[in-house]
Amino acid sequence: MSTYISIKDASLQLKISEQQVRTLCRQGKIIAEKIGNTWIVDQKSLNKYGLLSAHRVAEDRPSYNVNIQEQQKPIALSFFSGAMGLDLGIEKAGFNIRLACEVDKFCRQTITINRPNTALLGDINNYEPDDVLKAARLTSQDDIDLIVGGPPCQAFSTAGKRKAFHDERGNVFLKYIDLALSLKPQYLVIENVRGLLSCPLKQRNYNRRGDISSYFSEDELKGSALNFIINKLKKFGYAYSFNLYNAANFGTPQTRERIIILCARNGKTPPFLTPTHSENGEYGLSKWKTLESCIKNIDKHDHLNFPEKRLKYYKILNSGQNWRNLPKELQKEAMGKSYYLGGGKTGFLRRLAWDKPSPTLVTHPAMPATDLAHPEEDRPLSIQEYKRIQEFPDHWELAGPLIQQYKQVGNAVPVSLGLAVGKLIINLINDVEVIQFNDFKFSRYQNTNHVDWEKQFLQQLEKNKNNYEQQELVFR
Incomplete structure (x- = not known):
């Protein structure tokens, strides 16, 4: 049953004038009824408008009681959730996304509008494992099936200054790893940009860059940030695999490449994701989807x-x-x-x-x-075309001004890539054989899977060691 409030109360809630509220009522942006000369406003509609327009703040909240059908699904917790592109794919695979964690104001509002029953937390730095469990209505005895997250990528992006873990955004990456490992999920997923493969843990001192006789410390080597993460996973007994995946190989009408690190508590190395498409139909798969296949029949464009x-x-x-x-x-x-x-x-x-x-x-x-x-x-x-390309449902509502909507969708993980991750984890949980394609070209780059990358990193270590020994001989 709807609750109706006065124009005055509505203006106080939105912090705008009563005349502005009346205008919104006339425009149909807020559901309202006019009785005589007086408008009364639907509270639920007002709440939704407030979130969409950023007049209201999305507060932290626990998850609401889930129904029996949802309780039977494996549990997933999401961090750095953004507009929930990755989560929608995980959800589509059969998981119950019990909790989202996101600090961005507009993304939080988007999550609240579209998934009001999902627990919502803010800045990951403010929470410990017990806070997460409480918000998700879980106990320390509950087994979490999956934790997923894509920490901010700017600290590792080749387009940025690449300060890695010395960047505040890099620090939240470590917070995510530490928090997730403390919660001990069966599976942990880390999503990031290609730059993570080559980013050093510590930037080389500027004055030494031109000195060809100097050697690199291990923390200055390319890829040492990822090596640091891998060593943390090993310490907690997690096996892992990773690759650079082009989302087009999983049915996304977009050539978007992202690193996906799959981590398993049982110590067994996870297989690679199973592709559903290939560029020219190799392996008997469907060809990559085209732009035309997804944006031709849109009626409205903002x-x-x-x-x-x-x-x-x-x-x-x-x-x-x-x-x-x-x-x-x-x-x-x-x-x-x-x-x-x-x-x-x-x-x-x-x-x-x-x-x-x-x-x-x-x-x-x-x-x-x-x-x-x-x-x-x-x-x-248009933003409607952005949503189609990233595979958000047409009914998925985005909060904030248009420029913020573009940002939310542009930063998202394509839904089909999330679905591929979710399906793989579901198969591993249920001990179902995972289909693999030998020598499948997941991206356009070389040495981007864990096997080839580790060989290359070890070669780099050996070369650096030899350079150090030669330098020591020169200065003796």
Whole structure:
């Protein structure tokens, strides 16, 4: 049964004027009834609008009592949940997502709107294992089947300063590992960017970089941050495997690559994820999904706009083209100083192709170096198209202004990649044989799985040791 409140109470709750509330009622943004000359406002509708518009804050909360059907599902706890892309895939595989943990204001509101019965926590640094168990309505005797999380990637991204665990965001990575290992789940999943494979635990001193006679400490070696994590897992008895997975190989209409580390409490090395698609139908799998397959039938589009000076060039370009397809005399004009930069620069003035997967979605579709323009229309991709490409349901509501919605979806893990993770863990829990494809090319890079990566890291250690010994001989 709905509860109705006065315009005055509604204005106090949203902290806006009574006239603004009346306007929202007339526009149908809040469910309300007019009795005579007086509006009365539906409280539930007001709460939802407050979260969507960021007029209200999503508070921490415990999980609500789950029904019998949900209780029978394996339990998963989610950290750094974002807009819940990874979680939706895990949920689709058959898990009960009992708890989400997210510090971002707009993501928290998105979680509250779409999953009101899921426990919600904030900054991971503020919680200990007992806090997590209490919020998820679990005890220390309950066996947690899965903990999943993608700690902030900027500390490891090749586009950033790569301070690893000396970055505040790197510290929450360690907090996540420590908290998860303290909770002792059957399986632990760590999702991150490719930069994690090569990021050092400690940045080399700037003054020593040019000194070719100096050797590296182990913490300065490429990949030492990941090696540090692996040693922690081993210490707690967890076996692990990892690979760089292209989401297109799992049915996502997007070529997005992410490191997925799978960790098992039973000490058995987890197999790789099972692909469902391949670029050209190799292994008898379906071909990669195209952009056209997912965004053709959208009725409404909310989107940012390109600056007028950029539109001049887009009107010349066709689907799948970029600045290089402009007439020669316009290329320098269109690119300005960027024309002389190195690299492929394929993200400049880029129209997406109908017959290929989307490139990796970024948090803003209209930045000059990473344009994501519609294949035919003179605009960036809309938020509705972003959702389809990342495989969020159309009914999934995003809180906050449009720019924040793009950010939430752009940072998410594609649902199909989450589903592949969830299915694998479900099979391992139920002791079901996992299908494997020998020599499957999961990404475009080499040495990105745990076996090849560890060989390379050991070779690096040996080479560094030899360099040290040679240097010692020189200075004796």
